[in-house]
Amino acid sequence: MILEHRMLYCFKIFLVNECCYKGVVHVKIKEVFELFNIKAPSSLEHVWEDEITGITDDSRNVTPGQIFTAVEGYETDGHDYIEEACRKGAALIVGHKNPGDISVPFLFVHHPRKALGMLAAAYYQYPAGNKTMIGVTGTNGKTTVTHLLHHLVEAGGLSCGRLGTVENYLNGKTIQGFQTTPGVVDLHKWLYESRDEVIVMEVSSHGLEQYRLEGVTFDITIFTNLQQDHLDYHRSMEEYFQAKSKLFFMMKEGGQAIVNTDDSWGERLSCLLSDQGEPVTSTGSEKSSDIQIQEVDDHGIRFNENGQLFYYSTPIAGVYNSYNTLQACTAAEHLGVSKQRMVHALKSFPGIPGRFEQYSLANGAHVIIDYAHTADSIRHLLQAAGRKYEGEITHVFGFRGNRDESKRPAMLHASSEWSDRYILTLDDLNTVPYEEMTASLQKLHEQEGWIGGTVIPDRVSALKTALETSEEGDVVVITGKGHERYQQAYHLPYSSDRETVQSLCNAVKAGVHPSS
Incomplete structure (x- = not known):
């Protein structure tokens, strides 16, 4: 099956060499x-x-x-x-x-x-065959890895395009998108029009299942982790894993997979690839890992590669972001970017909208805006916030309508365990009525929550309450939306968590400024 798949793509690459040119199709x-x-x-x-x-x-x-x-x-x-x-x-x-x-x-x-x-x-004449294609998949970390990798590749002197959740960036310009992995017609059109030498893109399980990457082959594929998510679409974690795995059998001849084997699903994927004779570089704590992690914390990651010790400092706080940094750097090195150049480039990384985005208030409190939307990502984020700041943690978050409801109790438990108080509020309603979603928040809070939590359905009101009651040294952690704009109106006309934080802080005379 894998051989047949590889032969099909090799045939398509042959067509590229025979007939690919720029101009009228x-x-x-x-x-x-x-x-x-x-x-x-x-x-x-x-x-x-x-x-x-x-x-x-x-x-x-x-x-x-x-x-x-x-x-x-x-x-x-x-x-x-x-x-x-x-x-x-x-x-x-x-x-x-x-x-x-x-x-x-x-x-x-x-x-x-x-x-x-x-x-x-x-x-569009199989445009992926003319570029160095890098696909990144996993439940969490796709956006961070792609942004880091884009920065590192360009620091190495190569022009690089980026496709993903926050935005699409090709030929030095931003193209707005609405899906993690774009529709297949747009994808091939964009690749055809792109003058970038390298394309790094987020690859979702939905995109793989819906053939949105049909006709695309990859030089490097990256697996970050697999955690409970999207079980409203995939009927089980096994189906979710099988969907993600498809990416790693879409590599060009001589392609390279990079897999985080400290994740149990990643360990399984690495073994599967090795058994099939597919090239794979494993990154993990076990001695058998190709890149063996020696020490990792919120600030960076130390690892052993071919008997030598190296260290990368992560530009985004959090142990999980240290893992993301290692995978991005490993991929960049496959493209010829030296470790020395990457160490220097990481210091100038500009950050990512809605990913551990930090603000400091005039009253000495702090705010973190992040996209975290699974139990594990919430736990890791709150742990990182607790290590960075000494005060109490207020966590503001919600759930998306018509999405995987089975993960909601685990998300609430993670918040209850790692914050001093939580405020349940609205995320995207999608097609769920306001009253129905509000009732489900209240029911979950009563069944699974604890005394340190409350429900404030209006998201702006929830953020206002959290900011107004914060004190010096405290941190307000806002998750779920990240960089995204609100889909419904609230009692004040703000369009995103970022705008709400900035505007409300001025309104309550607290003041706000970005912090590092």
């Missing part, structure tokens, strides 16, 4: 059929040579000459919009349900999502 309808090993029917001979003008799975975006791929979503089915696509001038319809009598050629496929990726890759 030329793909004909006949070639689309051939991509799926289907002989174009003679009844379509009159359109065989017609050139495709684009690929889309959104009928609203169809323009004349495009291929419309009918994909079944969670709320809508693309097959219901085939007639609309035809009216707008689609040159070819791709799907897996009989569309009936339509005026446009129809190509039947078993997996429209996968077909969409294959079409996008072919249309």
